[in-house]
Amino acid sequence: MRARKRSTILNVRDLRVERSATVILNDVSWRVKRGEHWAILGANGSGKTSLLNALTAYLSPSAGTIEVLGERYGESDWRELRKRVGLVSSSVRQMMADDEAALETVVSGKYAMIDYWGDPSVADLKRAAYILKSIECSHLTARPWRVLSQGERQRVLIGRALMADPPLMILDEPCAGLDPIAREHFLQFLQKLSRREGAPTLILVTHHVEEVIPAFSHVLLLKAGRVLAQGTTTAVLTSESLSRAFDSRVRLKIENGRYTMSITAKSRAVM
Secondary structure, eight states, X not given: OHXXXXXXXXXXXXXXXXXXXEEEEEEEEEEEETTOOEEEEOOTTSSHHHHHHHHTTSSOOSEEEEEETTEETTTSOHHHHGGGEEEEEHHHHHHSOTTOBHHHHHHHGGGTOXXXXXXXXXXXXXXXXXXXXXXTOGGGTTOBGGGSOHHHHHHHHHHHHHTTOOSEEEXXXXXXXXXXXXXXXXXXXXXHHHTSTTOOEEEEEESOGGGOOTTOOEEEEEETTEEEEEEEHHHHOOXXXXXXXXXXXXXXXXXXXXXXXXXXXXXXOOO
16 A cells, blocks of 8 residues: 555545536546656646646645645645645746846745745755756856746746656646747657656646657546546547547547647538
8 A cells, every 4th residue: 555655646536626606627536656747638628727726736626635745635735745846837937037047947946936035055056057957958047037938938947846856747738839849849858858767757738739749658638627538648649539528520640659630621411
């Protein structure tokens, strides 16, 4: 039993979130084991962001249980737990101070604080510089947030998340706002990150199958607040399952480990 608990990064059971008589998530059960990387996929309104907010305790469950890194919601201090979960999202990106240098942004990740006002130690500065180098961003060390490109900002936020050496990293639509080339470079960076020794478990939230790179071994497919399918990427990502998820006739292709999706036009009745 203890071995199973140590191998489980995240365990959601019978999760229900209801607000003002509206059911947002219903009967969601999902378990992530160490060594797995998951993509959460679904159409707009499927419940992806709500599930993420429940995992990070910004949305309280109406029923069910949530366990993250062995800690159960309602029994543990989620403010402390957040320091062990790296989060990269547009909400974090929008809150960064314009004049904050990239090195300072990375340091702030150790304390899970935005606009960190403390006096970082020499050790913190050295670690932040090492992380920037490891993510190929040393040239951004002194560059303020306001002049960074969208792709550079996403990489720096990854570095910020790595500062606390988290066992779990959640990426909430990290490619939003990136042009096609910047998105591809960022996805290649994620692929490299996933292969590093001691890499955190990655959870990618997206509605683009093109972003489900080979690094992601498993997929959780949501529809209308429920789990439509979950399991290995090859088992879950099919034309049939995506057609159900997006309420359209979808054709899925895979080439060199990368997915593309197209909509098949419905045939018209012959008059």
